[in-house]
Amino acid sequence: xxxxxxxxxxxxxxxxLMSGRFGSASSALRALAKIQPxxxxxxxxxxxxxxxxxxxxxxxxxxxxxxxxxxLRSPPSPGSCSVSFAALWHSSERR
Numbered sequence: 715x716x717x718x719x720x721x722x723x724x725x726x727x728x729x730x731l732m733s734g735r736f737g738s739a740s741s742a743l744r745a746l747a748k749i750q751p752x753x754x755x756x757x758x759x760x761x762x763x764x765x766x767x768x769x770x771x772x773x774x775x776x777x778x779x780x781x782x783x784x785x786l787r788s789p790p791s792p793g794s795c796s797v798s799f800a801a802l803w804h805s806s807e808r809r
Contacts, residue, residue: 720749727759736770739763 723746730739740763746756775782 720746723749727756731759731763734766736763736766740767 723742727739727742727746730736730742740760743756743760743763746753747760750756775784
């Protein structure tokens, strides 16, 4: 069960994104989006986590079936999801 405290959820999402645990990050961010649906930083983090999960899924597909017609023709470069949720979150707190 996810904690309901916004600050704890934000810290969980932040830590998960920074450590590459995008599934965990998306879970925490979905919970936050329900609590604070108007917060752009949450949606940015959620988009980042989904993008990274998508890259992982297509990399797995490419390793299992390199000639698959459903695979990416030109896979994204590693780390193309380089926006740091932590940096985004903390920079907007200073405004």
